[in-house]
Amino acid sequence: MTLPRTGAAHADSAVPESPQVLDRMVAAEQVRMIYQQLPVSVTGTMVGVLLLSSVLWPVVPHWLVVVWFLAMVANQAWRFGLYRRFRAGGIPEGSHEQWGRYWAIGSAISGCIWGSAALLFFIPGSQLYQTILVISIFAITSVAVPLIASHLVSFYAFVLPTLPPIIGINLWQGDALHLIVAFISFCVMLGVVAVGHKYNRLLTESLRNRFRNEQLAAHLQQQNAELERAREVADQLSRAKSQFFAAASHDLRQPLHALGLFAAALSEKVRDPEVSNVVNSISASVEALETLFNELLDLSKIDAGVVKPQLTDFSLQTLLDRLTMDFDPEAFDKGLRFRIRGCANYVYSDPVLLERILRNLITNALRYTRAGGVLVGCRRRGPTVRLEVWDTGVGIPVDQQERVFDEFVQIGNPERDRRKGLGLGLAIVKRLALLLQLPLELKSRVGQGTVFRVDLPLGQRPVEAVRTPSKGVRSEHDLTDVLVVVVDDEQTILDGMSALLRGWGADVIASQSTAEALECLRASEVRPDLIVADYQLRGSETGIDTIGAVRSLCGQDVPAIMITGSTTPERVEEAKSAGFHLLLKPVMPAKLRALINFKLKHPATDR
Secondary structure, three states: OEOOOOOOOOOOOOOOOOHHHHHHHHHHHHHHHHHHOHHHHHHHHHHHHHHHHHHHOOOOOHHHHHHHHHHHHHHHHHHHHHHHHHHHHOOEOOOHHHHHHHHHHHHHHHHHHHHHHHHHOOOOOOHHHHHHHHHHHHHHHHHHHHHHOOOHHHHHHHHHHHOHHHHHHHHHHOOHHHHHHHHHHHHHHHHHHHHHHHHHHHHHHHHHHHHHHHHHHHHOOOOHHHHHHHHHHHHHHHHHHHHHHHHHHHHHHHHHHHHHHHHHHHHHHOOOHHHHHHHHHHHHHHHHHHHHHHHHHHHHHHHOOOOOOOOEEEEHHHHHHHHHHHHHHHHHHHOOEEEEEOOOOEEEEOHHHHHHHHHHHHHHHHHOOOOOEEEEEEEEEOOEEEEEEEEOOOOOOHHHOOHHHOOOOOOOOOOOOHHHOOOOHHHHHHHHHHHHOOOEEEEEEOOOEEEEEEEEEEOOOOOOOOOOOOOOOOOOOOOOOOEEEEEOOOHHHHHHHHHHHHHOOOEEEEEOOHHHHHHHHHHHOOOOOEEEEEOEOOOOOEHHHHHHHHHHHHOOOOOEEEEEOOOOHHHHHHHHHOOOEEEEOOOOHHHHHHHHHHHHHOHHHHO
16 A cells, blocks of 8 residues: 555544544655656766766776766665655555665665765865865755755765765865855854755655645534634645745745856956866856756755736736847846737736747747747737747757657757756746646747747726837947946855956946945946845845935936846746846856946936
8 A cells, every 4th residue: 555645634534533544644745745856966066076076086086986977876776765665666555764764864875975075075285176065065955945845864864974074074184264164164064954854844844734625624623613723724835835845945945046146256266278278167066956946946846836826917018128128138138039919908818928938939039049039929819818938949859849848858958968957947838827827839940940839818998008119229338348236145246247347447436235235336537337135135135225315316217127036926027017127146247247348338227
């Protein structure tokens, strides 16, 4: 008899008679959850192993890299064998503790292998390769939080052998710089353990309440008053999950954002081609981690049922205007044409989830289009509105068109180039389309391009709806002699952003608050060309306040970019409603550079 799946409680079940019964149900469900996502864990681990091995191959004895690599492959193969047994027959009832021990043993072995990398691959005298090692180990432990923290024993079994060796090897060096790195590593370990423990506690409580509610709803099925109470509890659980995902997203985006800024700043100062290639590998690794983190978080939220459609009538043109504002800079930077043919129709759907679908489709189109451009169009078809995303890219063979919607499947990327994504974007599109009950169609010809189509129900137009005015065009700028005001209350991010912008030739006024920025501007008696502000500053102050104050002091609408680490829909919508381009942390330097170039060329786009 296999372990029952979520929501499989019998209609005649009673409320658990003892906490011990509930504890066993929760523990069994947690073990089942970690086995369900084992393919994602194994794939993410092997991506990190391949990246680290390829970077260290030129400087570490080849046999040592091969032995380390094969040890990790053997462990992951053994764990994948457990997953196949799980898929074939599930977890027998009463055996979840044994299966949990299997997973914990695999996690401990994986943690020991990663921890051994700190000792085997530590290159004395090379701060660059030491930095690569630290970044890799920090990244793999951060990604472990949403993947395995649901089973606390396995989480500790992985994290505790992974991080102490990097702390110890830096302490052993004894100089001031390595002692600082050891201290930072210790703080990171405490932070990762704290976040993982919080995740596990919230998930455990969520599962407890879910099982209680399932059985309570069945037990009180005939009592309408109690059914209303069960709905309220379910709403509270949904809000708790959403709050956790928002907090985890913000906390884990911050270090990735800082890593990307420092790596880009370092690349501007390096002239040695060999070292430059290594720095580029660091930047590519950080970007791959950003993409993996974002897409894994999206998939986790959808699969966990946290994402609930909020259907409403809304203007399709308003959504398309936002996409124009966000994707114009990226297409401009790649030398591609990007056009949106809008329409005056209103549709009935979830505007946030529909925007996510379109963003993934446009990102995918731009990524695989080398020449020509991308066109987004819409037209009415009876009671529906058809949205289409066309590109002139490489195309998809007919026999591969169904597979592109599966996880980690990429057509036209046999070398697994991480700059082309991880193969999760279209999987998210398919899940969201199913969630919204929208038909999704794909047509493509190899060498000619691809079109994705989505049909939306026609909505009702509110009387007060007003069309957004079009954008103006201004002349082109570069970053030489450009003065940028940067405001962020995190000193590490402020330093990284300043180093990056100065490496691009810009002059920078870096401040941690609005008052400090205004004081510097008054003292220097100059007007900035651009403002880059974090959304959430200290206290109740926001980047919107900062931009308004700087513009008021200068007496003109200085172009501005808003940066935020929060994915809370209300916060994102608030920033966008103010008319600012918004970037989510971690911001990849290439995206930031493209948007800065675009803003300096089109300063009127804030309105």
